[in-house]
Amino acid sequence: MIRLDGVGKRYPDGTVAVDSLTLDVQRGELVALVGPSGCGKSTTLRMVNRLVEPTSGRIVLDGEDVTEVDPVRLRRGIGYVIQRVGLFPHLTVGANVATVPDLLGRDRDRTRERVAEMLDLVGLDHDQYADRYPHELSGGQQQRVGVARALAADPPVLLMDEPFGAVDPIARDRLQSEFRRIQAGLHKTVLFVTHDIDEAVRLADRVAVLSEGGRLEQYADPPTVLGAPANDFVADFVGADRGLRRLAVTPIEQDDLVQPPTVGPDDTIAEARQVVQRAPEPYAVVVGADGRLLGWVSERTLRGDGVVAQRVHRFDETASLGDSLRRALAEIVQHDAGWLPVVDDADRYLGVLTPEAVHAALRRTAPSTP
Ligand code: ADP
DSSP states (O other): OEEEEEEEEEOTTSOEEEEEEEEEEOTTOEEEEEOSTTSSHHHHHHHHTTSSOOSEEEEEETTEEGGGSOHHHHHHTEEEEETTOOOOTTSOHHHHHTTSGGGTTSOHHHHHHHHHHHHHHTTOOHHHHTTSOGGGSOHHHHHHHHHHHHHHTOOSEEEEESTTTTSOHHHHHHHHHHHHHHHHHHOOEEEEEESOHHHHHHHOSEEEEEETTTEEEEEEOHHHHHHSOSSHHHHHHHOTTHHHHHHHHOBOOGGGOBOOOEEOTTSBHHHHHHHHHHSSSSEEEEEOTTSBEEEEEEGGGOOSSSBGGGGOBOOSOOEETTSBHHHHHHHHHHTTOSOEEEEOTTOBEEEEEOHHHHHHHHHHHOTTOO
């Protein structure tokens, strides 16, 4: 969808901001350009919508060389979000969102509808905010309006330059979650600039780590960048605590799960006792006939007559496939449990995660970790 081929930018004063960068972004993919200040991230981004003209190489967007497209037409298909949003201060929030070229000339009802839809998408109530002015909003809210405005014309491509850089950490965290949710629904092709590795690995499908002069040090998915940095520069940049960061970006997969013995709610206590006594740990998971997770039993509580249903303990928490290992480990630690059961969308039991399984999963995702 976006392809940079040996792209370079030498500014008139002789600064080589980007020497020769080759990079592709697939349709629907979110790629983060990350690296220290001054490494050429913004310059790279701004070459895609021709706010900066490359001095060498080629940029192809959806099959067209961007230097051959009329800049106005080019930018119509590209949403652009920058750090200090650049909302028009004299226009209301609603009018700001409606300023994208494609909305001009459309009928007013349709525009109003679209503005409401976009504000809703970014988590701002239309009735409450549409008639306010930007200075009446917090930094985080202004940033949301910036995102709504960029999305209003439904451009296939978004360029985002430190979009959440100027807001406080809590608002930033919230904006990142919101944006992940939005992107999961819209699948825009996004090139996202940040100097924050945490933000990059949280949001991106692939991360491009740049060093000075726009040199591409590594281009890979977040678990690989964190788990198998290509060289010392990347290892330094992602930091010594990259193992913890990796937990946050590694999803739970079926193969990670451990399968302790299971019993049914209608099994007799005597039967369940036998199962548990043969197990490596004196516990069993209780699963209903329909495959749903009911709880667990332990050797200690399997006393007397009756059936398992009378002795079941419920699990405090469950996880789903695709949840992060960090979330799983947090639950295990918080509840002081050795097991975290994992269920599918229909609450059917799939297996359990243990601290050892979390560790093994981390190794799986980065076989070459030293
Ligand atoms: P980043 O976004 O990674 O912080 P930039 O792309 O903004 O990096 O800048 C890359 C390099 O180009 C820096 O050395 C910066 O000082 C220089 N630079 C940026 N814009 C200009 C300009 N208009 N004229 C001259 N040098 C510039």
